Amino acid sequence: MKYLFFDIESPDGGIGAMCEFGYVITDEQFNVLDQQVITMNPERCFNTGYRKGRPNVSFYFPKEKYLSSPKFPYYYDRIKKLLTVPDTIVLGYSVGNDIRYIAFTSQRYHKPVFNYFAYDVQKMHRTLNNLVNMASLDKAVEEIPLEDKKGLTSHRSDCDAKMTMLVLKNLLKTKNLTINDLINDNYKIEVTSYLKRLEENKRIKQNRKDTIEVWKKFLEENANNDKKTCIVSGMLKKDLNTSNYVINKMKKANLRPGTDFNTADYFIVRDLSDEERLKNAIKEEFKGKYISISDLDNLSDQ
Numbered sequence: 001m002k003y004l005f006f007d008i009e010s011p012d013g014g015i016g017a018m019c020e021f022g023y024v025i026t027d028e029q030f031n032v033l034d035q036q037v038i039t040m041n042p043e044r045c046f047n048t049g050y051r052k053g054r055p056n057v058s059f060y061f062p063k064e065k066y067l068s069s070p071k072f073p074y075y076y077d078r079i080k081k082l083l084t085v086p087d088t089i090v091l092g093y094s095v096g097n098d099i100r101y102i103a104f105t106s107q108r109y110h111k112p113v114f115n116y117f118a119y120d121v122q123k124m125h126r127t128l129n130n131l132v133n134m135a136s137l138d139k140a141v142e143e144i145p146l147e148d149k150k151g152l153t154s155h156r157s158d159c160d161a162k163m164t165m166l167v168l169k170n171l172l173k174t175k176n177l178t179i180n181d182l183i184n185d186n187y188k189i190e191v192t193s194y195l196k197r198l199e200e201n202k203r204i205k206q207n208r209k210d211t212i213e214v215w216k217k218f219l220e221e222n223a224n225n226d227k228k229t230c231i232v233s234g235m236l237k238k239d240l241n242t243s244n245y246v247i248n249k250m251k252k253a254n255l256r257p258g259t260d261f262n263t264a265d266y267f268i269v270r271d272l273s274d275e276e277r278l279k280n281a282i283k284e285e286f287k288g289k290y291i292s293i294s295d296l297d298n299l300s301d302q
Contacts, residue, residue, distance in 0.1 A: 001028055002088045003179075005121075005168075007160035008101040009059065011066070012047035016104040019046075019059070019066045021079055022157025025088075028179075030169050037158035038078075039069040060156035073109050083116045089183060090118040093137045093164040099191055100198070113195065119187045121168050127186070128175050140167045211240045215257065218247050222256035229258030230266035235274050236293075246293070253299040266291050 002025055009020035022037040039061055046063055059066075079102065083090055092098050095118045103113045126134050138154055144166045152159040172179060215237060236246045246268065250257070258264040265288045269275040275290045291299070 002026065002033065003028070003030070003165070004082060004085075004088050004090050005161040005165045006083070006090065006092055006098065007157040007164065008098040009155060009157045010101060011042040011044050014044070015100055016108040017042040017044040018072060018101050018105050020061075020157040021075065021102075022159070022161045023082060024158060024161045024165055026165060030165060032162070032165075035158050035162065037156060038075055039066050040075060041067050041069050041071050043071060058155060060153055060159075071109075072105050073111065076106065076109070076111050080114050083118075084114060089179075090116060091121055091164065091168065092118055093120070093140075093160070093167065094122045094134070095120045096189055096194065099189060099194060103191065103195055113191070115190070115192045118189050118191070119183060120189060121164050121171075121187075123187050124171060124182050125167060128171055128177075137163055137167070143167070144170055207240050211237060211243050214240065214243050214247065218250075219257045219259075225256060227254055227256040228265040229260075229263070230255050230268050230288075230291075231258050231261060231264045232268045233270060233274055233278060235270045236268060249293060249296040253296050255296075255299070262287065264288050268293070268296065 004023055004025050006021065006023040008018055009022075011017055011019045018040060019042040020037060020039055023035070024032055025034040026032055046059070046066075083102075099118060106113050122134050122137070122140070125131070125140050129135075137160060141149060141152075141163045144163075148166055149163065152163055154160065154163075168179070168182075171177070172182075230250065232246060237243055250268070255266065261282075261284070264286075267275075267278070267286055267288060267290045269278060269290055269292055271292055275292070278290075279286075
């Protein structure tokens with residue numbers, strides 16, 4: 001069994017662009033068998049200014065070296081082979097980010113997204129040290145003896161890969177564990193399912209944004225009229241389809257949305273259990289009338 005530690009450098013922190021792929025391959029005793037850094041032309045502008053969570057990024061190589069290097073498609077097969085070779089455990093630090101870089105860069109260049117498993121050393125470090133937040137690689141490496149990290153440079157991808165190896169090696173030593181204790185589902189990321197979760201999270205986020213906008217627009221359109229007002233349970237504002245359904249019902253009942261609990265005529269709830277939930281949570285008597293979605297149909301008929 002071999003271990004492959006890898007790291008990606010991006011020119012601007014955005015998805016779909018890589019300027020370095022670095023890796024270290026070791027045996028089961030963490031003896032380094034191979035260490036390489038691949039530079040590539042990202043075909044994107046370099047941003048060394050502030051990035052969220054990572055200010056003042058600097059690159060090890062001059063920009064000219066990246067720009068004169070081959071582009072990602074040239075290295076695609078080599079990177080795929082490294083990450084999918086049998087009898088090799090793939091590891092990285094905050095490895096989900098690196099997975100995204102490879103996957104989205106593959107898509108950018110119309111290359112198939114290949115599947116593999118990778119284990120997150122950052123998550124191992126947080127869990128085993130009972131930390132509330134994730135530690136950056138630079139922070140985690142502070143725990144490594146100086147002589148072990150001599151000659152390593154942050155943000156050079158093969159050096160970051162080797163630092164990841166040293167962090168894992170130190171964890172195993174200080175916690176009296178073997179790597180088999182950590183190679184489990186708690187730290188494993190399977191690329192295909194991970195990307196599906198990212199896509200679903202993106203869809204949910206956009207749905208929430210669209211839901212907020214549709215209620216904002218409905219409120220603005222009915223800000224100055226004499227229709228009866230109603231406030232709406234959060235259970236009926238959870239997604240866009242439900243919100244559009246409720247808004248259409250309100251329009252048929254000639255109601256407008258309100259924001260003031262004390263002056264609203266109606267409080268629209270999903271059902272009786274939702275009404276009871278709200279009464280227990282608010283602890284204040286509503287002066288108007290609670291109505292369910294079916295009650296809105298009755299108002300529409302009046």
